[in-house]
Amino acid sequence: MEGESQEPDLEIRDIPEAAPEGRWGGREGESALRIGELSRTTGVPVPTIKFYVREGLLPAGELTSPNQARYGDAHLRRLRLIRALLEVGGLSLGSIRKVLEVVEDTGRPVHEMLGTTARTLDHLYPDAVEDPHGEARRMVADLIERRGWHISPEHPAAVETAAAVASFTAVGHEDYLESLDDFAAASERIAEADLGYVARRVEREDLVERVVVGTVLGDALLAALRRMAQVDASARRYDNA
Template sequence: MKISELSRRSGVSVATIKYYLREDVLPAGEPTSSNQASYGDGHLRRLRLIRALIDIGGLSLARVRDALAATENDELPLHDAFGAVMLGLDDPGMTVADDDTVGEVRDWLADRNWTIAPDAPATRRLAELIGILRTFGLPVTAESFSAAADTAEATAIDEVRYAHDQPDRIASVEMMLIGTVVYERAMAMVRRLALEAASARIDDGTGIDDPARG
Protein backbone atom coordinates (compact mmCIF):
# COMPACT_ATOMS: atom_id res chain seq x y z
CA MET A 1 0.00 0.00 0.00
CA LYS A 2 1.09 3.61 -0.49
CA ILE A 3 1.88 5.83 2.45
CA SER A 4 -1.46 7.61 1.99
CA GLU A 5 -3.30 4.29 2.38
CA LEU A 6 -1.15 3.39 5.39
CA SER A 7 -2.12 6.74 6.91
CA ARG A 8 -5.82 6.18 6.24
CA ARG A 9 -5.87 2.67 7.68
CA SER A 10 -3.76 3.49 10.75
CA GLY A 11 -5.24 6.88 11.56
CA VAL A 12 -1.73 8.34 11.73
CA SER A 13 -0.98 11.36 9.56
CA VAL A 14 1.43 11.09 6.64
CA ALA A 15 3.68 13.70 8.27
CA THR A 16 3.86 11.65 11.48
CA ILE A 17 4.57 8.43 9.56
CA LYS A 18 7.44 10.16 7.76
CA TYR A 19 8.73 11.37 11.14
CA TYR A 20 8.66 7.83 12.51
CA LEU A 21 10.54 6.65 9.43
CA ARG A 22 13.23 9.31 9.94
CA GLU A 23 13.49 8.40 13.64
CA ASP A 24 13.87 4.68 12.82
CA VAL A 25 10.92 3.52 14.90
CA LEU A 26 9.09 2.46 11.73
CA PRO A 27 10.91 0.26 9.18
CA ALA A 28 11.36 1.65 5.69
CA GLY A 29 8.98 0.51 3.00
CA GLU A 30 9.87 -1.35 -0.17
CA PRO A 31 11.07 1.23 -2.73
CA THR A 32 8.88 1.46 -5.84
CA SER A 33 10.50 4.56 -7.34
CA SER A 34 13.04 7.22 -6.45
CA ASN A 35 10.66 8.93 -4.02
CA GLN A 36 7.96 6.37 -3.24
CA ALA A 37 7.70 3.11 -1.31
CA SER A 38 5.19 0.37 -0.64
CA TYR A 39 4.10 -0.62 2.86
CA GLY A 40 2.54 -3.80 4.19
CA ASP A 41 0.50 -5.11 7.09
CA GLY A 42 3.65 -5.26 9.22
CA HIS A 43 3.96 -1.49 8.98
CA LEU A 44 0.30 -1.10 9.94
CA ARG A 45 0.80 -3.33 12.98
CA ARG A 46 3.93 -1.44 14.00
CA LEU A 47 2.20 1.93 13.67
CA ARG A 48 -0.64 0.79 15.89
CA LEU A 49 1.86 -0.46 18.43
CA ILE A 50 3.80 2.82 18.42
CA ARG A 51 0.64 4.85 18.90
CA ALA A 52 -0.52 2.64 21.76
CA LEU A 53 2.83 2.94 23.52
CA ILE A 54 2.82 6.71 23.16
CA ASP A 55 -0.88 7.50 23.66
CA ILE A 56 -1.74 4.87 26.28
CA GLY A 57 1.64 4.07 27.78
CA GLY A 58 2.89 7.64 27.82
CA LEU A 59 6.30 6.59 26.50
CA SER A 60 8.62 9.04 24.80
CA LEU A 61 9.69 8.26 21.25
CA ALA A 62 13.21 7.47 22.49
CA ARG A 63 11.85 4.88 24.93
CA VAL A 64 9.61 3.45 22.23
CA ARG A 65 12.67 3.06 20.02
CA ASP A 66 14.61 1.26 22.76
CA ALA A 67 11.72 -1.06 23.56
CA LEU A 68 11.10 -1.91 19.90
CA ALA A 69 14.79 -2.70 19.38
CA ALA A 70 14.29 -5.83 21.49
CA THR A 71 11.79 -7.16 18.96
CA GLU A 72 14.42 -7.18 16.22
CA ASN A 73 17.52 -8.49 18.03
CA ASP A 74 17.63 -12.12 16.93
CA GLU A 75 20.70 -12.75 19.10
CA LEU A 76 18.63 -12.37 22.29
CA PRO A 77 16.81 -15.44 23.62
CA LEU A 78 13.08 -14.76 23.79
CA HIS A 79 13.13 -14.50 27.61
CA ASP A 80 15.96 -11.95 27.45
CA ALA A 81 14.06 -10.03 24.79
CA PHE A 82 11.05 -9.90 27.11
CA GLY A 83 13.40 -8.65 29.84
CA ALA A 84 14.78 -5.96 27.55
CA VAL A 85 11.23 -4.84 26.85
CA MET A 86 10.50 -4.55 30.58
CA LEU A 87 13.75 -2.64 31.08
CA GLY A 88 12.86 -0.24 28.29
CA LEU A 89 9.55 0.65 29.91
CA ASP A 90 11.14 2.24 32.95
CA ASP A 91 14.18 4.22 34.01
CA PRO A 92 15.95 2.84 37.09
CA GLY A 93 17.78 6.14 37.51
CA MET A 94 14.50 7.92 38.25
CA THR A 95 13.74 6.02 41.47
CA VAL A 96 14.60 7.30 44.94
CA ALA A 97 13.89 4.10 46.83
CA ASP A 98 15.39 3.47 50.25
CA ASP A 99 17.90 0.59 50.18
CA ASP A 100 16.23 -1.13 53.15
CA THR A 101 12.88 -1.09 51.36
CA VAL A 102 14.50 -2.38 48.19
CA GLY A 103 15.93 -5.23 50.26
CA GLU A 104 12.48 -5.91 51.71
CA VAL A 105 10.99 -6.13 48.22
CA ARG A 106 13.78 -8.43 47.02
CA ASP A 107 13.26 -10.73 50.01
CA TRP A 108 9.54 -10.81 49.24
CA LEU A 109 10.25 -11.69 45.61
CA ALA A 110 12.61 -14.45 46.72
CA ASP A 111 9.94 -15.85 49.05
CA ARG A 112 7.59 -15.99 46.07
CA ASN A 113 10.26 -17.82 44.02
CA TRP A 114 10.09 -15.12 41.37
CA THR A 115 13.27 -14.96 39.28
CA ILE A 116 13.83 -11.26 38.67
CA ALA A 117 16.87 -9.61 37.07
CA PRO A 118 18.96 -7.70 39.65
CA ASP A 119 18.68 -4.50 37.62
CA ALA A 120 14.93 -4.77 37.00
CA PRO A 121 13.57 -1.21 37.42
CA ALA A 122 10.23 -2.51 38.71
CA THR A 123 11.88 -3.77 41.92
CA ARG A 124 13.13 -0.34 42.90
CA ARG A 125 9.95 1.30 41.62
CA LEU A 126 7.80 -0.86 43.90
CA ALA A 127 10.10 -0.08 46.83
CA GLU A 128 9.82 3.62 46.05
CA LEU A 129 6.03 3.46 45.97
CA ILE A 130 5.92 1.56 49.27
CA GLY A 131 8.08 4.28 50.77
CA ILE A 132 5.73 6.99 49.52
CA LEU A 133 2.72 5.18 50.99
CA ARG A 134 4.51 4.94 54.33
CA THR A 135 5.23 8.66 54.41
CA PHE A 136 1.46 9.17 54.39
CA GLY A 137 1.06 6.87 57.37
CA LEU A 138 -0.21 3.79 55.53
CA PRO A 139 1.00 0.56 57.21
CA VAL A 140 2.20 -1.00 53.97
CA THR A 141 4.80 -3.73 53.50
CA ALA A 142 5.84 -5.72 50.46
CA GLU A 143 3.73 -8.55 51.86
CA SER A 144 0.68 -6.28 51.54
CA PHE A 145 0.83 -6.89 47.79
CA SER A 146 0.81 -10.69 47.96
CA ALA A 147 -2.86 -11.10 47.00
CA ALA A 148 -2.41 -8.74 44.06
CA ALA A 149 0.77 -10.61 43.12
CA ASP A 150 -1.11 -13.92 43.08
CA THR A 151 -3.63 -12.49 40.61
CA ALA A 152 -0.91 -10.84 38.54
CA GLU A 153 1.07 -14.07 38.36
CA ALA A 154 -1.91 -16.04 37.09
CA THR A 155 -2.66 -13.53 34.34
CA ALA A 156 1.06 -13.15 33.49
CA ILE A 157 1.37 -16.88 32.86
CA ASP A 158 -1.49 -16.67 30.38
CA GLU A 159 0.03 -13.58 28.73
CA VAL A 160 3.48 -15.13 28.31
CA ARG A 161 2.04 -18.37 26.95
CA TYR A 162 -0.06 -16.41 24.47
CA ALA A 163 3.00 -14.40 23.42
CA HIS A 164 5.00 -17.59 22.89
CA ASP A 165 2.22 -18.94 20.67
CA GLN A 166 2.49 -16.03 18.23
CA PRO A 167 3.59 -16.91 14.68
CA ASP A 168 7.00 -15.22 14.85
CA ARG A 169 9.48 -13.68 17.26
CA ILE A 170 8.61 -10.08 16.49
CA ALA A 171 4.92 -10.76 17.08
CA SER A 172 5.77 -12.48 20.37
CA VAL A 173 7.78 -9.58 21.76
CA GLU A 174 5.32 -7.02 20.44
CA MET A 175 2.53 -8.89 22.21
CA MET A 176 4.46 -8.74 25.50
CA LEU A 177 5.16 -5.07 24.98
CA ILE A 178 1.62 -3.98 24.25
CA GLY A 179 0.21 -6.39 26.81
CA THR A 180 2.40 -4.94 29.54
CA VAL A 181 1.57 -1.32 28.79
CA VAL A 182 -2.15 -1.66 28.12
CA TYR A 183 -2.92 -4.41 30.65
CA GLU A 184 -1.29 -2.41 33.44
CA ARG A 185 -3.54 0.54 32.61
CA ALA A 186 -6.58 -1.73 32.49
CA MET A 187 -5.77 -3.15 35.94
CA ALA A 188 -5.36 0.38 37.29
CA MET A 189 -8.82 1.24 36.00
CA VAL A 190 -10.29 -1.89 37.62
CA ARG A 191 -8.80 -0.79 40.95
CA ARG A 192 -10.29 2.70 40.58
CA LEU A 193 -13.69 1.15 39.94
CA ALA A 194 -13.25 -1.11 42.98
CA LEU A 195 -12.42 1.88 45.16
CA GLU A 196 -15.53 3.72 44.02
CA ALA A 197 -17.68 0.64 44.61
CA ALA A 198 -16.20 0.09 48.08
CA SER A 199 -16.75 3.73 49.00
CA ALA A 200 -20.38 3.53 47.88
CA ARG A 201 -21.01 0.39 49.94
CA ILE A 202 -19.49 1.89 53.07
CA ASP A 203 -21.35 5.17 52.65
CA ASP A 204 -24.74 3.52 52.19
CA GLY A 205 -24.20 1.02 54.98
CA THR A 206 -24.14 -2.00 52.69
CA GLY A 207 -20.72 -3.01 53.96
CA ILE A 208 -17.92 -4.78 52.13
CA ASP A 209 -17.81 -8.18 53.79
CA ASP A 210 -19.60 -9.75 50.83
CA PRO A 211 -18.27 -8.27 47.52
CA ALA A 212 -21.06 -10.02 45.60
CA ARG A 213 -23.75 -8.01 47.41
CA GLY A 214 -25.36 -4.98 45.80
Protein backbone atom coordinates in the same frame (compact mmCIF):
# COMPACT_ATOMS: atom_id res chain seq x y z
CA MET B 1 4.59 17.62 10.14
CA GLU B 2 1.13 16.24 10.96
CA GLY B 3 -0.33 19.70 10.41
CA GLU B 4 0.28 19.79 6.65
CA SER B 5 -2.97 20.24 4.77
CA GLN B 6 -2.08 17.95 1.86
CA GLU B 7 -0.36 14.61 1.67
CA PRO B 8 2.45 14.98 -0.89
CA ASP B 9 3.34 12.14 -3.24
CA LEU B 10 6.22 9.93 -2.21
CA GLU B 11 9.44 11.27 -3.68
CA ILE B 12 12.57 9.31 -4.46
CA ARG B 13 14.59 11.38 -1.98
CA ASP B 14 12.33 10.18 0.83
CA ILE B 15 13.39 6.54 0.55
CA PRO B 16 16.55 4.51 0.01
CA GLU B 17 17.44 3.30 -3.46
CA ALA B 18 16.24 -0.19 -2.58
CA ALA B 19 14.02 -1.61 0.11
CA PRO B 20 15.61 -3.85 2.75
CA GLU B 21 15.69 -7.53 2.03
CA GLY B 22 13.60 -10.05 3.92
CA ARG B 23 10.28 -9.29 5.55
CA TRP B 24 10.34 -5.60 4.54
CA GLY B 25 10.44 -6.40 0.83
CA GLY B 26 7.01 -7.96 0.70
CA ARG B 27 5.95 -11.59 0.52
CA GLU B 28 3.51 -13.42 -1.63
CA GLY B 29 0.03 -13.25 -0.12
CA GLU B 30 0.82 -10.21 2.04
CA SER B 31 -0.64 -6.73 1.76
CA ALA B 32 0.80 -4.55 -1.02
CA LEU B 33 -0.11 -0.97 -0.16
CA ARG B 34 0.89 2.39 -1.57
CA ILE B 35 1.81 5.02 0.96
CA GLY B 36 -1.65 6.64 0.83
CA GLU B 37 -3.30 3.28 1.51
CA LEU B 38 -0.82 2.62 4.31
CA SER B 39 -1.77 5.98 5.81
CA ARG B 40 -5.51 5.31 5.63
CA THR B 41 -5.11 1.82 7.07
CA THR B 42 -3.00 2.89 10.05
CA GLY B 43 -4.31 6.40 10.64
CA VAL B 44 -0.76 7.79 10.38
CA PRO B 45 -0.50 10.84 8.07
CA VAL B 46 1.67 10.45 4.96
CA PRO B 47 4.12 13.19 6.05
CA THR B 48 4.60 11.37 9.35
CA ILE B 49 5.24 8.08 7.58
CA LYS B 50 7.88 9.81 5.45
CA PHE B 51 9.41 11.30 8.58
CA TYR B 52 9.63 7.83 10.19
CA VAL B 53 11.35 6.52 7.05
CA ARG B 54 13.87 9.38 7.05
CA GLU B 55 14.56 8.88 10.76
CA GLY B 56 15.12 5.15 10.28
CA LEU B 57 12.17 4.13 12.45
CA LEU B 58 10.32 2.60 9.49
CA PRO B 59 12.16 0.82 6.67
CA ALA B 60 11.39 1.99 3.16
CA GLY B 61 8.88 0.23 0.99
CA GLU B 62 9.73 -1.82 -2.07
CA LEU B 63 10.25 0.34 -5.15
CA THR B 64 7.80 -0.41 -7.95
CA SER B 65 8.70 2.62 -10.09
CA PRO B 66 11.07 5.60 -9.82
CA ASN B 67 8.63 7.46 -7.56
CA GLN B 68 6.37 4.76 -6.12
CA ALA B 69 6.85 2.15 -3.43
CA ARG B 70 4.67 -0.52 -1.91
CA TYR B 71 4.43 -1.51 1.72
CA GLY B 72 3.58 -4.83 3.31
CA ASP B 73 2.27 -6.34 6.54
CA ALA B 74 5.58 -5.76 8.31
CA HIS B 75 5.18 -2.02 7.74
CA LEU B 76 1.65 -2.16 9.15
CA ARG B 77 2.95 -3.90 12.28
CA ARG B 78 5.81 -1.44 12.65
CA LEU B 79 3.54 1.60 12.38
CA ARG B 80 1.12 0.13 14.94
CA LEU B 81 4.06 -0.43 17.27
CA ILE B 82 5.40 3.11 16.83
CA ARG B 83 1.94 4.53 17.56
CA ALA B 84 1.60 2.38 20.68
CA LEU B 85 5.03 3.43 21.95
CA LEU B 86 4.37 7.10 21.18
CA GLU B 87 0.69 7.54 22.05
CA VAL B 88 0.11 4.91 24.73
CA GLY B 89 3.59 4.55 26.18
CA GLY B 90 4.42 8.25 25.92
CA LEU B 91 7.97 7.51 24.75
CA SER B 92 10.26 9.99 23.06
CA LEU B 93 11.51 9.26 19.55
CA GLY B 94 14.92 8.46 21.04
CA SER B 95 13.40 5.85 23.37
CA ILE B 96 11.31 4.44 20.54
CA ARG B 97 14.47 4.05 18.46
CA LYS B 98 16.09 2.05 21.28
CA VAL B 99 13.07 -0.25 21.55
CA LEU B 100 13.06 -0.80 17.78
CA GLU B 101 16.76 -1.66 17.86
CA VAL B 102 15.94 -4.39 20.39
CA VAL B 103 13.08 -5.62 18.19
CA GLU B 104 15.39 -5.79 15.18
CA ASP B 105 17.99 -7.78 17.13
CA THR B 106 16.50 -11.19 16.37
CA GLY B 107 19.34 -12.87 18.27
CA ARG B 108 18.12 -11.33 21.51
CA PRO B 109 15.81 -13.63 23.52
CA VAL B 110 12.14 -12.67 23.62
CA HIS B 111 12.23 -12.51 27.45
CA GLU B 112 15.03 -9.91 27.31
CA MET B 113 13.29 -7.97 24.56
CA LEU B 114 10.04 -7.73 26.52
CA GLY B 115 11.92 -6.78 29.69
CA THR B 116 13.71 -3.95 27.90
CA THR B 117 10.37 -2.71 26.58
CA ALA B 118 8.75 -2.80 30.02
CA ARG B 119 11.61 -0.79 31.53
CA THR B 120 11.07 2.02 29.01
CA LEU B 121 7.69 2.62 30.69
CA ASP B 122 9.19 3.40 34.12
CA HIS B 123 8.69 7.13 33.54
CA LEU B 124 4.93 6.62 33.84
CA TYR B 125 5.13 5.86 37.54
CA PRO B 126 5.95 8.41 40.26
CA ASP B 127 8.94 7.95 42.51
CA ALA B 128 8.23 6.79 46.05
CA VAL B 129 10.13 7.68 49.22
CA GLU B 130 13.66 6.49 49.87
CA ASP B 131 14.47 3.40 51.93
CA PRO B 132 17.30 4.80 54.12
CA HIS B 133 17.84 1.66 56.24
CA GLY B 134 17.28 -0.90 53.49
CA GLU B 135 14.48 -2.61 55.41
CA ALA B 136 12.06 -2.43 52.49
CA ARG B 137 14.67 -3.89 50.13
CA ARG B 138 15.21 -6.80 52.51
CA MET B 139 11.45 -7.36 52.76
CA VAL B 140 11.15 -7.54 48.98
CA ALA B 141 14.18 -9.84 48.71
CA ASP B 142 12.55 -12.17 51.26
CA LEU B 143 9.30 -12.08 49.28
CA ILE B 144 11.14 -13.05 46.10
CA GLU B 145 12.82 -15.96 47.87
CA ARG B 146 9.61 -17.19 49.51
CA ARG B 147 7.71 -17.23 46.26
CA GLY B 148 10.56 -18.64 44.19
CA TRP B 149 10.39 -15.84 41.65
CA HIS B 150 12.99 -15.71 38.87
CA ILE B 151 13.94 -12.08 39.39
CA SER B 152 16.86 -10.33 41.04
CA PRO B 153 16.24 -8.06 44.06
CA GLU B 154 18.18 -5.46 42.07
CA HIS B 155 15.76 -5.57 39.15
CA PRO B 156 14.08 -2.16 38.60
CA ALA B 157 10.66 -3.66 39.37
CA ALA B 158 11.93 -5.03 42.68
CA VAL B 159 13.51 -1.68 43.55
CA GLU B 160 10.22 0.05 42.70
CA THR B 161 8.35 -2.41 44.91
CA ALA B 162 10.75 -1.72 47.77
CA ALA B 163 10.16 2.03 47.36
CA ALA B 164 6.40 1.47 47.59
CA VAL B 165 6.89 -0.69 50.69
CA ALA B 166 8.99 2.07 52.25
CA SER B 167 6.22 4.58 51.50
CA PHE B 168 3.70 2.59 53.56
CA THR B 169 6.12 2.51 56.47
CA ALA B 170 6.84 6.23 56.15
CA VAL B 171 3.16 7.14 56.52
CA GLY B 172 2.62 4.75 59.45
CA HIS B 173 0.62 2.08 57.62
CA GLU B 174 3.10 -0.78 57.68
CA ASP B 175 0.32 -3.16 58.78
CA TYR B 176 -0.92 -2.98 55.16
CA LEU B 177 2.18 -4.96 54.27
CA GLU B 178 0.94 -7.95 56.27
CA SER B 179 -1.03 -8.80 53.12
CA LEU B 180 2.03 -8.57 50.86
CA ASP B 181 2.00 -12.30 50.06
CA ASP B 182 -1.70 -12.14 49.24
CA PHE B 183 -1.01 -9.32 46.79
CA ALA B 184 1.92 -11.26 45.35
CA ALA B 185 -0.24 -14.34 44.80
CA ALA B 186 -2.86 -12.24 43.00
CA SER B 187 -0.10 -10.63 40.92
CA GLU B 188 1.13 -14.06 39.81
CA ARG B 189 -2.30 -14.84 38.37
CA ILE B 190 -2.44 -11.44 36.67
CA ALA B 191 1.05 -11.93 35.20
CA GLU B 192 0.05 -15.29 33.74
CA ALA B 193 -2.99 -13.66 32.16
CA ASP B 194 -0.79 -10.83 30.83
CA LEU B 195 1.66 -13.23 29.22
CA GLY B 196 -1.21 -15.26 27.80
CA TYR B 197 -2.42 -12.10 26.07
CA VAL B 198 1.06 -11.25 24.78
CA ALA B 199 1.72 -14.80 23.54
CA ARG B 200 -1.24 -14.75 21.16
CA ARG B 201 1.08 -13.12 18.62
CA VAL B 202 4.40 -14.34 17.25
CA GLU B 203 5.85 -11.34 15.41
CA ARG B 204 8.30 -9.38 17.56
CA GLU B 205 6.59 -6.02 16.85
CA ASP B 206 3.24 -7.47 17.89
CA LEU B 207 4.70 -8.84 21.13
CA VAL B 208 6.23 -5.48 22.06
CA GLU B 209 3.05 -3.59 21.15
CA ARG B 210 1.06 -5.88 23.43
CA VAL B 211 3.48 -5.34 26.30
CA VAL B 212 3.10 -1.56 25.99
CA VAL B 213 -0.67 -1.54 25.62
CA GLY B 214 -1.18 -4.29 28.19
CA THR B 215 1.04 -2.55 30.74
CA VAL B 216 -0.29 1.00 30.40
CA LEU B 217 -3.97 0.31 29.77
CA GLY B 218 -3.85 -2.91 31.80
CA ASP B 219 -2.70 -1.00 34.88
CA ALA B 220 -5.64 1.39 34.48
CA LEU B 221 -8.02 -1.55 34.03
CA LEU B 222 -6.70 -3.35 37.09
CA ALA B 223 -7.00 -0.22 39.23
CA ALA B 224 -10.63 0.22 38.16
CA LEU B 225 -11.43 -3.47 38.69
CA ARG B 226 -9.86 -3.27 42.13
CA ARG B 227 -12.10 -0.35 43.07
CA MET B 228 -15.15 -2.26 41.82
CA ALA B 229 -14.16 -5.29 43.88
CA GLN B 230 -13.61 -3.07 46.94
CA VAL B 231 -17.15 -1.72 46.63
CA ASP B 232 -18.49 -5.26 46.44
CA ALA B 233 -16.35 -6.46 49.36
CA SER B 234 -17.42 -3.49 51.47
CA ALA B 235 -21.08 -4.16 50.75
CA ARG B 236 -20.73 -7.83 51.68
CA ARG B 237 -18.88 -7.03 54.91
CA TYR B 238 -20.62 -3.92 56.19
CA ASP B 239 -24.13 -3.68 54.68
CA ASN B 240 -25.69 -5.48 57.63
CA ALA B 241 -23.31 -4.09 60.24
